[in-house]
Amino acid sequence: MSQQAVKIETKNGQGITIAAVINFPAGFDENQSYPTIVVSHPGGGVKEQTAGLYAKKLAEHGFVTIAYDASYQGESTGLPRQLENPYIRTEDVSSVIDYLTTLSYVDNNRIGAMGICAGAGYTANAAINDRRIKAIGTVSAVNIGQMFRNGWENTVKDADAIPYIQAGTDARTADASSDEFQTVPLAPMKEEDAPNEELRQAWEYYHTPRCEHPNAPGFATARSLTQIITYDAYNKAEAFLTQPVLAIAGSNAGSKWMSDDLVERAASSDKKLYVVDGANHMELYDGENYVNEAVSQLAPFFQEKL
Numbered sequence: 001m002s003q004q005a006v007k008i009e010t011k012n013g014q015g016i017t018i019a020a021v022i023n024f025p026a027g028f029d030e031n032q033s034y035p036t037i038v039v040s041h042p043g044g045g046v047k048e049q050t051a052g053l054y055a056k057k058l059a060e061h062g063f064v065t066i067a068y069d070a071s072y073q074g075e076s077t078g079l080p081r082q083l084e085n086p087y088i089r090t091e092d093v094s095s096v097i098d099y100l101t102t103l104s105y106v107d108n109n110r111i112g113a114m115g116i117c118a119g120a121g122y123t124a125n126a127a128i129n130d131r132r133i134k135a136i137g138t139v140s141a142v143n144i145g146q147m148f149r150n151g152w153e154n155t156v157k158d159a160d161a162i163p164y165i166q167a168g169t170d171a172r173t174a175d176a177s178s179d180e181f182q183t184v185p186l187a188p189m190k191e192e193d194a195p196n197e198e199l200r201q202a203w204e205y206y207h208t209p210r211c212e213h214p215n216a217p218g219f220a221t222a223r224s225l226t227q228i229i230t231y232d233a234y235n236k237a238e239a240f241l242t243q244p245v246l247a248i249a250g251s252n253a254g255s256k257w258m259s260d261d262l263v264e265r266a267a268s269s270d271k272k273l274y275v276v277d278g279a280n281h282m283e284l285y286d287g288e289n290y291v292n293e294a295v296s297q298l299a300p301f302f303q304e305k306l
Contacts, residue, residue, distance in 0.1 A: 002028065010071070010095040014088060018095060019075035020068035021047055023059035028105075035110035035306035036064040038096050038133075040119030042285070043084055043144055044186035044206060046074040046216045050116050050285040054139070054295065058114075061299035063306075064106060068096050074215045080181045084220035086122065086144055086231040093126035097133070110134060110306040114298065116285060117255075118144040120247075121233030124262055128240045135244040135305035137298045140281045141259045145231035152199065153254045161229050168225025175223055182222040189218060198254055201282035211286055237265040244305040245271040248294045250279030270305075 008018040041051035047067040055065040072078035100106045112135045115123035120138035127133040149161040171182040187202035194200035205211045206218040245266050249259035263273045274297050279290040
């Protein structure tokens with residue numbers, strides 16, 4: 001199986017060039033057309049981490065796959081760095097698809113999308129907006145707005161998140177008169193900051209040799225909070241998310257409620273929640289047995305639906 005690094009000039013008005021890696025299946029023939037899957041990384045992540053892992057494994061099942069860095073992040077361009085604007089993150093999925101439709105070996109009628117963590121939420125939102133996406137898979141789905149509003153385990157009321165909007169508002173004011181942008185962690189920056197074992201693993205994933213990467217600092221611009229808090233990745237899913245949905249979550253994941261919510265809200269008549277017994281949120285990023293179990297569900301799902 002081979003790979004190709006590509007640069008994608010987006011056409012959505014942001015002037016961003018997205019960096020991506022295409023994975024080709026064994027025996028790839030550019031004169032044939034292939035079902036193709038876009039893979040979106042978690043908030044704070046990059047394509048070299050879990051998104052790249054899932055992209056490689058799905059390519060082994062006959063798909064062309066593409067993992068990419070979000071706008072303003074990784075090897076993609078855009079300032080300020082580490083901006084996590086959820087609307088642009090959603091647009092990134094469609095921008096990658098714009099590019100895929102120009103490739104002769106991509107079957108435009110067989111494009112799917114999957115994502116991990118916040119990338120899964122953005123994937124769902126993209127499918128609501130973009131009918132070129134024929135099926136979606138999610139792993140450890142996070143609706144980033146819900147997570148910031150309601151907490152990791154859905155224990156905070158919406159209205160109690162107003163201080164986060166205020167913090168984002170204050171950061172925008174501070175940014176306006178400074179050369180440095182204020183930041184907010186997307187995963188614990190120090191081990192002692194983690195409130196539980198699951199989020200301790202998030203620190204470990206991003207900040208130790210487990211899976212750290214120099215392009216993944218683990219934080220976002222604080223100004224992003226003014227968009228994140230009111231964002232709903234599943235907005236209008238009840239009407240427009242009609243494509244087949246496979247949501248995969250760990251039985252021990254504090255975030256599982258966001259996968260439950262996606263499956264409940266999706267208008268699709270073809271939707272399923274698959275629970276990986278014993279896995280938490282982070283273990284589905286890179287735990288070999290858990291990832292293989294997830295792929296054992298995703299591969300046949302996309303083979304059937306695309």
